[in-house]
Amino acid sequence: MGFFLETLFGGLMAGMLYSLIALGFVLIYKASGVFNFAQGAMVLFAALAMARFAEWIPKWLGFDNLIVANLLAFCVAMALMVVLAWVIERLCLSRLVNQEGITLLMATLGISYFLDGLGQTLFGNDIYSINVGMPKEPAMILEGMFEGGLLISKEDLVAALIAAGLVLALALFFQKTTTGRALRAVADDHQAAQSIGIPLNRIWVIVWSVAGFAALVAGIIWGSKLGVQFSLSLVALKALPVVILGGLTSVPGAILGGLIIGVGEKLSEIYLGSFFGGGIEIWFAYVLALGFLLVRPQGLFGEKIIDRV
Amino acid sequence: MLYRENGQFKTSYAADQQIFPIAQDRIAIGLLLLVAFVVMPMAGSEYLFRAVLIPFLILALAALGLNILVGYCGQISLGTGAFMAVGAYAAYNFMVRIDGMPLIAAMLLGGLTATVVGVLFGVPSLRIKGLYLAVATLAAQFFTDWAFLRISWFTNNSTSGSVSVAGLNVFGVPIESPVAKYLFCLTVVCVFALAAKNLTRTATGRQWMAIRDMDVAAAVIGIRPVYAKLTAFAVSSFIVGVAGVLWAFVHLGAWEPAAFSIDRSFQLLFMVIIGGLGSIMGAFFGAAFIVVLPIILDQVPHWFDIPLSTATTSHLVHMIFGALIVFFLIVEPHGLAKLWSIGKQKLRLWPFPH
Numbered sequence: 001m002g003f004f005l006e007t008l009f010g011g012l013m014a015g016m017l018y019s020l021i022a023l024g025f026v027l028i029y030k031a032s033g034v035f036n037f038a039q040g041a042m043v044l045f046a047a048l049a050m051a052r053f054a055e056w057i058p059k060w061l062g063f064d065n066l067i068v069a070n071l072l073a074f075c076v077a078m079a080l081m082v083v084l085a086w087v088i089e090r091l092c093l094s095r096l097v098n099q100e101g102i103t104l105l106m107a108t109l110g111i112s113y114f115l116d117g118l119g120q121t122l123f124g125n126d127i128y129s130i131n132v133g134m135p136k137e138p139a140m141i142l143e144g145m146f147e148g149g150l151l152i153s154k155e156d157l158v159a160a161l162i163a164a165g166l167v168l169a170l171a172l173f174f175q176k177t178t179t180g181r182a183l184r185a186v187a188d189d190h191q192a193a194q195s196i197g198i199p200l201n202r203i204w205v206i207v208w209s210v211a212g213f214a215a216l217v218a219g220i221i222w223g224s225k226l227g228v229q230f231s232l233s234l235v236a237l238k239a240l241p242v243v244i245l246g247g248l249t250s251v252p253g254a255i256l257g258g259l260i261i262g263v264g265e266k267l268s269e270i271y272l273g274s275f276f277g278g279g280i281e282i283w284f285a286y287v288l289a290l291g292f293l294l295v296r297p298q299g300l301f302g303e304k305i306i307d308r309v
Numbered sequence: 310m311l312y313r314e315n316g317q318f319k320t321s322y323a324a325d326q327q328i329f330p331i332a333q334d335r336i337a338i339g340l341l342l343l344v345a346f347v348v349m350p351m352a353g354s355e356y357l358f359r360a361v362l363i364p365f366l367i368l369a370l371a372a373l374g375l376n377i378l379v380g381y382c383g384q385i386s387l388g389t390g391a392f393m394a395v396g397a398y399a400a401y402n403f404m405v406r407i408d409g410m411p412l413i414a415a416m417l418l419g420g421l422t423a424t425v426v427g428v429l430f431g432v433p434s435l436r437i438k439g440l441y442l443a444v445a446t447l448a449a450q451f452f453t454d455w456a457f458l459r460i461s462w463f464t465n466n467s468t469s470g471s472v473s474v475a476g477l478n479v480f481g482v483p484i485e486s487p488v489a490k491y492l493f494c495l496t497v498v499c500v501f502a503l504a505a506k507n508l509t510r511t512a513t514g515r516q517w518m519a520i521r522d523m524d525v526a527a528a529v530i531g532i533r534p535v536y537a538k539l540t541a542f543a544v545s546s547f548i549v550g551v552a553g554v555l556w557a558f559v560h561l562g563a564w565e566p567a568a569f570s571i572d573r574s575f576q577l578l579f580m581v582i583i584g585g586l587g588s589i590m591g592a593f594f595g596a597a598f599i600v601v602l603p604i605i606l607d608q609v610p611h612w613f614d615i616p617l618s619t620a621t622t623s624h625l626v627h628m629i630f631g632a633l634i635v636f637f638l639i640v641e642p643h644g645l646a647k648l649w650s651i652g653k654q655k656l657r658l659w660p661f662p663h
Contacts, residue, residue: 035440095639101439102385106582107638109575114631117624125620237447237571244444282455286448290433293445297437 006151007266013156015262016163020218021239022246022254023167024211029248030187031207034093034104038112040236042081042212045119047219047228049077051128070132074216081212082205084115089204116233125230130223159221166217167255170210174251183207187249241289247299256300261285312656328506345495350488358487361600366494367555369596372580373498373505373589374548379578380587381509382541383521384434388446389549389577391430391453394569396423396550397557398463401472405465412477412484412558416497420550426453427546434538438524450571457566473563490559497555501548506589508544517541518587579630583637585646594645602626 021039028036053073058064088111096107135154174180185193186203194200222232238261246257261284269281292299312333319325329335353362375389400419404410430449434442457463464472477484484493508514516537519527528534557564576599584595603626610617617625641647 092635092639099638102383103638103642105385105440105443106578107635109578110631110634110638112631113575113627113634117627117629117631121621121624121628125624240444240447244441276459279455279459283448283451286444286451290445290448293437293441294433297441 007270008263009152010156011263011266012259013153013160013262014266015259016160017218017221017235017258018239018242018262019255019258020163020166020214020221021236022242022258023170023251024214024218025239025243026246026248026251026254027170027207027211027214029243030251031183032093032186032204033101033190034108035101035248036211037105037108038115039211039215039239040233041112041115041119042084042215043219043222043236044228044230044233045084045115045219046077046081046212046216047130047223047232048119048123048128049080050074050216050220051130051223051228052123053077054130055128066131066133074220077216078213081216082209085208085212086205088208089201093204094201112233116230120230127227127229128223129227130220132220132224155225159225162217162221166214167251170214171251173210179206238285241285243299244289245292245299247301250299250301253299253301261288264288312653312659314657342499346492350492353488353491355487358491361604362491363487363494363560365596365600366491366498367552367560368577368580368600369593370494370498370501370555371549371552371577372584372592372596373502374545374550374552375577376581376584376586376588376592377505377509377517377548378541378545379581380585380591381514381521382517382538382545383524384431384538384541385439385443386446386545387443387571387574387578388430388449388453390569390571390573391446391449392423392427392546392549393553393556393573394453394457394566395426395546396420396553397564397569398457398472399423399550400554400558401474402463402465404474412479416551416554416558419554420547423550423553424543424547427542427549428539431539431542431546434542435535447571450574454566454570469565471563471565474558475562477558484559494555494559497551501551502589502593505544505548509589513537513540521587579634582634583644585644586642588643588646590649591644591646594649598645599630602629 021043024039024042025036028034028039050073053076054069057072057076058069063069092107092111093104096104135158174184182193182198182203183206185196185198186200190200193203218235219228219232222235226232239258242257242261243254244257245260246253246255265281265284268284269278273280312331314331314333317330317332319330324330329338349362371389371393374392375386378384378386396419399422400415403415403418404412426449430446433445437445458470461467464470479493482489484490509517516527516532517540519530519532520534520537520541524534527537553569557568561568580592580595580599582595583598584593585591603622606626606629607619607622610622637644
């Protein structure tokens with residue numbers, strides 16, 4: 001029982017991080033109808049920027065304070081993501097308005113390749129670490145209830161809390177602020193939003209910046225856990241089935257989908273993995289999403305937008 | 310002046326329907342085939358065969374297969390590498406488990422196995438479209454990656470996870486030297502290119518294009534989407550599977566699942582986009598571009614004595630590919646093949662623009 005709960009918690013924590021990346025997909029899809037394949041590359045780019053600036057800034061300015069260095073690096077990395085959002089909107093999206101979804105998907109695939117190359121050229125291609133002072137040692141809880149207690153990684157717990165906080169903040173931003181309302185208007189109907197004076201271009205820059213922010217946070221958390229390196233951009237491939245499962249246009253769907261996939265992955269690996277020779281984590285999420293697509297193509301909370309013949 | 314079709318009249322349906330209706334094109338293609346089959350084997354260096362021509366031919370074949378699915382039928386696939394892997398491993402198993410299995414038969418059986426798997430993963434396309442289908446094909450990619458790595462039956466219980474083939478021969482002629490490999494690949498590619506070109510001109514090919522352009526309208530005028538989509542998946546996977554067999558058997562010789570990773574799928578999709586969606590020639594242009602560009606980028610710094618590390622070069626290649634994808638999608642969605650046909654169009658009128 002204790003072991004099962006441990007696995008369950010581990011899955012929930014991992015799922016929270018998948019949700020965080022999936023959130024980036026959903027935000028961009030909601031506001032512009034672009035399925036952003038480059039989200040993973042953005043996570044890698046943001047994490048690389050964060051890791052390297054946290055290292056460089058103290059050197060340039062000549063001080064030695066971890067917190068200040070991290071804060072400054074976060075600001076610089078965020079500024080970089082905003083610039084990136086603006087450049088992508090200017091050079092790519094604004095020229096592909098009214099194209100089919102597939103064309104846009106392939107364009108973001110191109111962007112993702114470009115960002116992978118650019119990030120590693122600018123910031124180097126070694127493994128870097130991000131140290132934001134996350135607690136590394138695991139904690140023991142509920143020792144009275146189970147034999148041996150439950151071993152919980154504090155780092156995962158902090159990460160999950162941050163992710164949950166971010167999701168909450170984004171939900172509030174979408175529901176309560178004027179900008180958030182404008183974003184929702186654009187998501188509902190591009191043309192109607194434009195005709196009442198909402199500037200589409202600026203909205204897209206904002207959405208991509210917010211997605212960049214989500215990518216940065218996800219990058220920092222994953223990066224401080226596993227180190228920043230190229231494989232980080234592959235984490236985003238895990239977030240794809242999350243989005244499919246939860247529904248492309250639904251923020252709660254992204255969260256719930258992430259949790260389901262995180263838990264499902266861990267539990268299936270432990271309890272089913274041995275029947276299949278192990279390592280089924282790689283495809284479990286995809287096969288789950290595929291099965292789900294056949295039964296309910298719009299996902300758990302998605303709008304029914306799929307037309308079929 | 311040379312490229313002018315004045316006076317070339319068609320007097321029969323056969324003449325009107327031929328693949329290259331302009332005499333100059335026929336001569337050019339004849340010359341190209343002559344160079345490819347006769348001159349190259351005599352003049353080419355071993356490096357040229359191994360590093361450029363053989364990969365180019367095989368990847369062009371795979372891109373051809375993918376183009377049928379993505380370019381002609383409009384079903385996006387990010388799992389091409391998976392179907393290549395299925396072809397390669399199936400052919401390997403036929404070779405190992407059946408004594409005296411000829412190479413050609415193993416190749417075709419590998420292709421057929423890929424067809425079966427391709428149709429299986431094509432079934433979701435009847436219910437879902439566009440980016441949803443992209444995710445479904447990604448599932449194929451991850452599943453085969455895992456299966457060939459973990460299920461040891463597929464690799465004949467090889468301990469290292471990598472498998473190899475040796476002593477290839479066709480009708481008793483050994484396929485060992487680079488020239489022999491090159492000629493074998495060239496023959497296969499020519500046969501498949503001709504078949505694919507003709508297939509796209511049949512009723513089935515037109516049905517694919519109708520589905521791509523507007524599936525609802527196509528269904529209304531009596532095209533069965535099920536038939537059109539599944540044949541596209543079948544033909545495409547067959548060609549891709551054969552390309553996988555060639556890549557594994559002829560190009561690599563010994564391989565492991567990583568040879569058909571998701572990167573290979575993206576690479577092939579890039580070839581199709583850059584070369585030209587919905588064009589047989591585009592597959593060749595795209596493959597040539599993507600095979601040759603990294604080699605050129607590797608060489609250019611040496612000419613100018615600029616020291617660039619291999620890592621930097623590979624990042625540069627990434628960036629250039631990424632930028633080119635976006636560039637082509639914005640400026641010329643039909644790729645290099647369209648530029649080529651624009652060039653020909655201009656040449657027909659040259660030097661008078663009207």
